[in-house]
Amino acid sequence: MPNVDEILRFCFNEIGKIESVRLFNSFLDKHPQYIQAWELTTTITLQPPAEKISFIIAFKPSFPYSMPEIYYNDTKYDYFPHIDYENRKFCLYEDEIAYDVGNPLILIITSVRRAKEIIIQGVSGKNSADFLSEIKSYWNISYNHEPTIEWWGWVHSLTLNKTSRYVNLWIFSKNKTLRCKGCIVEKDDAMPDYMQQLKSNYGCTCHEILYIGQLQLPDKPPYDISTNKLLSIVSKEDTLLIKRYINQCHSKTVIVFKLEQTNLLGGFYFEPINTNRKGFRPRVLTPFGVISKIEQNKKLPRILVDEYSSHRITIRTSGESSPHYKFVIAGLGSIGSNLCHFLNSANCPTFTLIDPDILSVDNIGRHLLGFNALYKHKVEGVKEYLKMIRPEQNISVFADSIESVLSKDAPLINKNDCLFLVTGNIMSELFIRKYQEEQLLTIPVFIIWLEPYGLAGHMVYLNPNSDLSKISLYSDQNTYLYKYNIIHKDEYNHSQNKFIKRDAGCNGAYTLYSNNDVMAFLSAIYPKINTLIRQKDSKSHCYRWNGDMSLAKKYQIRLVNEVSSFSLEEFSL
Structure with a gap:
């Protein structure tokens, strides 16, 4: 890194050859964000003869990677745009400006020249329209x-x-x-x-x-x-x-x-x-x-x-109006709840949230929600979370199972753009597939889950416009093991204790994987979800995200085949 003191010493001496400049240390007493300040006396020509004016030029420790900041305390030419009238500091450049740091002296000279131009244009009235375009800055000050x-x-x-x-x-x-x-x-x-x-x-x-x-x-x-x-x-x-x-x-x-x-x-x-x-x-x-x-x-x-307004927020982000989507999320566990965070980026979509469970202490290690939502129904907790971001968002909740909701009111589900089934429950998947095949469920379905230790994450996209009767997801109709699992079927059939832990209670079993696995998986698969939603692909697809393969070796887990860690594959259905 360049020595800032040496740079400023050189620039001070060079500026002193063409302008009157002195160190202004007393300025630093009230402005500790700077390491050095100068008072520069120069001339400005509004009409002959030229008049003397004085600027304070202040430098941050990051100079020349931050521009010098210039103050003008004389009120003689007030009011003109591009100056903060509370602290008298010029707004010389946009915050995100990029420039060559190789010649710090030029940065200082250019900044002084820009400050003069602002005053000249203000006195002549050439930049008066800038007051209205920046009215928020000028309305708010004393x-x-x-x-x-x-x-x-x-x-x-x-x-x-x-x-x-x-x-x-x-x-x-x-x-x-x-x-x-x-x-x-x-x-x-x-x-x-x-x-x-x-x-x-x-x-x-x-x-x-x-x-x-x-x-x-x-x-x-x-x-x-x-x-x-x-x-x-x-x-x-x-x-x-x-x-x-x-x-x-x-x-x-x-x-x-x-x-x-x-x-x-x-x-x-x-x-x-x-x-x-x-x-x-x-x-x-x-x-x-x-x-x-x-x-x-x-x-x-x-x-x-x-x-x-929703319109203003959309224009302020993407710059254009986006389609409005309606999503059903069935299952608000670790994957389903965090999936809501990703899907919520799709222009404040309408959500229908379905899950019968209550958030417990055991859940919060990898859930979207935390301590303040303990002992609430997960659907209510996620709704409150989303509403705190966009209170106008349309969110319906059902503290019930997807089977129950769909059986009672299939049209309620079918009016949405798609259903995300994230229950991790094979019987729910079979139920949904049956409803699709009988054309009682007419919207696309995403089935999403993780294998133990996050060794693989899967997403199956079932579009009702494809021939779903010809799609088989399982290698064995007795065990219903998914045919593209990365973990070998023998491990599931004979060594389940490696993968499943159990808490107190008759339904206390849970699969081992971390919150980091959940976020890595969703981050990798969400671009595919986004594409399928926006392009309305009529085909069905399946993808597998491969996690950290070193864990298989660590826990002596037999895999179907060797794959690269953190890779994404598509398979044929």
Whole structure:
């Protein structure tokens, strides 16, 4: 690694040949993230003659693998974009910029040049549009010691149009752990699904607030807006609406509006308004009269509200809308529960979860769920886990067996895209196959399981469009041993104690493999699952993932044949 002190010493001397520069050690007292700071005095030409300006250039220990950071404390040319007005640091480059570290001196010179260009473009108005495109950065900061601007932790699901109207603000009333504090929704709409989920956990109170459809912010900061300024940038009709709303004396008095070029809401919070003032008879002053005539120049605390919608989240991730899938997961043990994590990446799919069991202490070593879900039905625990990620997600649960659910309501299962059978139970597999062959189950089925010690993992994909009657999965119809097992059949027939352990209870048997085996298997097989789901392949397929073959030697387990560890094979059905 290069010696940063030597690099900075060289650059300081070279810069000193063309500009006035001095070490600025006192800057480091309040900025311990830097190892060195300079004050550089240079010139800028807005119009002849050139004017002197001073920058502070600060360097992190990782320089030149991190760019120098430049501060500008003079307010003479305010306001211009690409500077944080709370700490006066320029935003010179995108965070993910890549550059050549071979010439640190050029990095410094280029950064100073970029800072000058930002000021010149700001003064000339050439980059004024950048204020609106970066409005989130400028709306959220304090300009002239106005009341503290709080991050309220609200989200919204409004239709952002030009119609002013009352909307509802739901605030979580029993929330001690959730950082999201509430949601703004349309007044006449039912509570969104995700709010229903959160309400059941945290409780909610409803407050009527006002949405202004057309509000024209100033082209540039500062955005420290008073009541007088607010009333000057809305229409006469909206002024009357604001007057009516303020005079209703709400417990939460909030006005919101669409921030241009975004799906964000900006807003203003009105603190409790005192109408009992000296010099005025009781009940003469109205709340609106106080804020428009007595406190008309008082700066209003500002609010910023993020949009929460499935569409926005999808566009923010993949960049385009994706198909919506519906999955049935039968069996929420170690493999089935963790499979939910993988499948959940498919654009917040609809899940039907089926499993009769309750999560016990013995399960959590390789299960998706942990201590906080102990003694819950696995279906309820996994549902809660998924809903904490996306509360609006559509999830149905059945604390029952797949045989029972399918027998009672086959159409319920058939309306989905596919069924994942992850019970590890041969009789469930035979039952499902019978339903498929009799065309009572009409969707594709994935059967997924692991062999002992994670020596192999298997996935069989049975598509109803293929001739399922001709597909045989077993080498022996008496033992029902899978024909592509990696462990030799003699081991299963004569040495099962190697593979099966038993806890107390009549159903306490379990197969030996680790959580690491589960995740390695699912990570290897999920790309195949993803392809089969998206391409809707009409054929049936089977795959085998081969685990750590050294374990077979360690435990003296006879294999069908030698294979490479952690390889994936496809076999013919």
